[in-house]
Amino acid sequence: MLRFDIISIFPEFFRETVDYGIVRRARAAGLVEITAHDLRRWTSDKHHVVDDRPFGGGDGMVLKPEPLFAGVEALTGKARREDFAQDTRVVLLSPQGRVFSQAVAQELAENSTQIVLLCGRYEGVDERVSDALVTDELSIGDYVLSGGETAAMVMIDAVVRLLPGALGSDTSAVFESFSEGLLDYPHYTRPPEFRGMKVPDVLLSGNHAEIERWRKDAARRKTQRNRPDLLK
Numbered sequence: 001m002l003r004f005d006i007i008s009i010f011p012e013f014f015r016e017t018v019d020y021g022i023v024r025r026a027r028a029a030g031l032v033e034i035t036a037h038d039l040r041r042w043t044s045d046k047h048h049v050v051d052d053r054p055f056g057g058g059d060g061m062v063l064k065p066e067p068l069f070a071g072v073e074a075l076t077g078k079a080r081r082e083d084f085a086q087d088t089r090v091v092l093l094s095p096q097g098r099v100f101s102q103a104v105a106q107e108l109a110e111n112s113t114q115i116v117l118l119c120g121r122y123e124g125v126d127e128r129v130s131d132a133l134v135t136d137e138l139s140i141g142d143y144v145l146s147g148g149e150t151a152a153m154v155m156i157d158a159v160v161r162l163l164p165g166a167l168g169s170d171t172s173a174v175f176e177s178f179s180e181g182l183l184d185y186p187h188y189t190r191p192p193e194f195r196g197m198k199v200p201d202v203l204l205s206g207n208h209a210e211i212e213r214w215r216k217d218a219a220r221r222k223t224q225r226n227r228p229d230l231l232k
C-alpha cells in the first residue's frame with residue numbers, strides 16, 4: 001500500500017480529482033491511500049497565517065517554514081531529511097525542480113510506501129524547506145503554475161497507474177509511451193473507414209507478426225515526428 005499525504009492551502013482541490021477512473025479504483029482496491037491536509041492545521045497563531053513577506057524585498061508572499069516542517073514531522077514522525085525511512089519521500093512541487101518523467105514515476109512507484117507532496121503557492125516556499133526537509137524537488141515542466149496542487153495531481157496519477165494491479169492487466173503499462181524509450185504506436189477502433197480515412201489494412205489482416213512489425217515502425221515514425229529528442 002502506497003500512502004500519499006498532500007500538504008496544501010487548498011486541500012479541497014483534491015476531494016473530487018482523486019475520485020475518478022484508475023485512481024479511484026486503486027483507492028477502492030486498497031492499493032493507495034490519498035489524504036489532503038490543510039497547511040493551516042500546523043500553524044500556531046490565532047489567524048492561521050501560512051505566508052509572509054520576502055526578506056530582501058520584492059513582490060508577493062512566501063510560504064513560511066514552520067507549518068511545513070510541523071506538517072511533515074506530524075505525518076512522517078521525522079523533521080529532517082536524514083532521518084526519513086528509505087521508502088519515505090518528501091516531494092516539493094517546484095518549477096525549479098528536476099523534471100518529472102515516466103522514469104521518475106516508475107522509481108517512486110517501486111521504492112516508496114509514503115510520499116508527502118508539498119504544494120507551494122504565491123512566490124513559492126521558504127528555501128529552508130528544500131534545504132533540510134525535501135528529498136525530491138520536482139517540476140512537471142518548464143512553465144510556471146500558480147500553485148503546486150495541479151502538479152501534485154499529475155504526479156499522483158502517473159505513479160498510481162504504475163502500481164501493480166492498478167491497471168486492468170499487469171502488462172498494460174509496459175507498452176505505453178516512454179516505457180521503452182519511444183512514443184506509443186497509433187491506435188484505431190471501429191469504424192474501419194470514417195470520412196474517407198481508412199484504418200491501415202495490416203491492422204485488419206489478423207496477421208499478428210505483421211501487426212507487431214507495423215506497430216514498431218509506426219511508433220518510431222511518430223516519435224521521429226513529434227519527439228525526435230527521444231531517439232537520440
Ligand SMILES: C[S@@+](CC[C@H](N)C(=O)[O-])C[C@H]1O[C@@H](n2cnc3c(N)ncnc32)[C@H](O)[C@@H]1O
Nearest residue numbers: 093094095120123124139140144145147148151
Ligand atoms: C507561482 S509558483 C512560484 C514560482 C517561483 N517564484 C519561480 O519563479 O520559480 C507557485 C507554486 O506553484 C508550484 N509550481 C509552479 N510551477 C510548477 C511546475 N512547473 N511544476 C511543479 N510545481 C509548480 C510550486 O509549488 C510553486 O511554489
